[in-house]
Amino acid sequence: MMNLSESMSLLAALQLAAVKASKRLDRCLSLHGISFNEFLALHFLSEAHLNTLNRTEIAEYLGITASGATRLLNPMDKNRLVEKQSNPRDARVSLVKLTETGKQVYKDAFTSFQHSAESMLPEARQYQIETVLSFLNKL
Template sequence: MTAMNSQAQLFTTLAQTQVRLTKNMDRKLSAHGISLSEFLVLHQLSDTPEQVMSRVALAEAIGLTASGVTRLLNPMEKNHLVEKEKNSRDARVSLVKLTETGQTIYQEALVSFNHSAEMVAQGLTSSQVNQLIGLFGKLK
């Protein structure tokens, strides 16, 4: 039987950590009626000019497929967090716009998100946090 090399152990540890952190953040954000994936959509839209993105760009930004982001956006549209917007230059491009309700929910959820993120990193110095950010950015 072949043992895992250190890179495989790193991958396994990262995957397990990601699952644990996602579950924890989903629980915290559920108080605002959204999941972590929905929060990431709201964050991306809130962070763009005019709070509008194409579905394809949004999917790329949050790490989902185009069909995955469409499935995620459908209930968000029903809950008035986002809305479809027509692209005046190309009718084939589907745009997503953050609504006023979505912006309000995002701002409220951001407080919980920031607090939870602080709790996750409470045992680390700001230098260690920055070092981790740099190291994770190098992973392919």
Template sequence: MNTSDSTDFCLRLARAATTLSRRFDSGLGNHFGISFADYQLLRQLVRAPGGKLRRVDLAERLGLTASGVTRSLLPLEKIGLVGRQSDPRDARVGYALITPAGSELVTNADALVDQISNEFTTGTDAAQLGALSGLLGRIAGISASQV
């Protein structure tokens, strides 16, 4: 079977993404009781101006549907990591906001995510990581500020 270099890369990328997600899920679940998807959502809120985002903007940043974000937010709201806020000018617009507990959890989880990330990238120089990160961002349609 002869596959092109781009197909080989994409298949390896998909396998790597699965491997990374499993490792992040395991570490974050064991230490903080959240999934990797939860961490990514919380991290987006922490990095947002004022610690809040419209749900539709959060969905776009995470590559989810608006209903998918709503489903993801519900358990995080129940445990006090995120809250809801309505727009006083438009009742149809809803914001998700990080709580102090959610912000603290992300700060603590960042160290574990950094540790796991370093384990996977040991031996790779900064230039290689930068180039690959740029390519992955282009594939995902995101900029560095949206990570």
């Protein structure tokens, strides 16, 4: 049997922690009818100019494929959290816009996410969070 190096162990631990955190956040956000990935899509749209992005940009933000983004966004469109729009510059590229309903769901879910994040990391100090974020941003 081969032993994992420290770097390999760290990456494996990061992946397992991300899966656990995602599951907890999915449960928390299900009260608002959305998953953690859907929350992140709403977040990116809320930060975007005119609350609008194309499907590929959302896929890149979430680290998923363009078809994965389509599978994520279709139910959100049906639930009127987002709306698809045509791109006046390129008919091949559809745009996704955050709706008023989506803004309200995002606002409500944001509060739940904030409470969950704080309860998941109750003993984390600001400097520790900053150190981990700095490290992760370099990956």
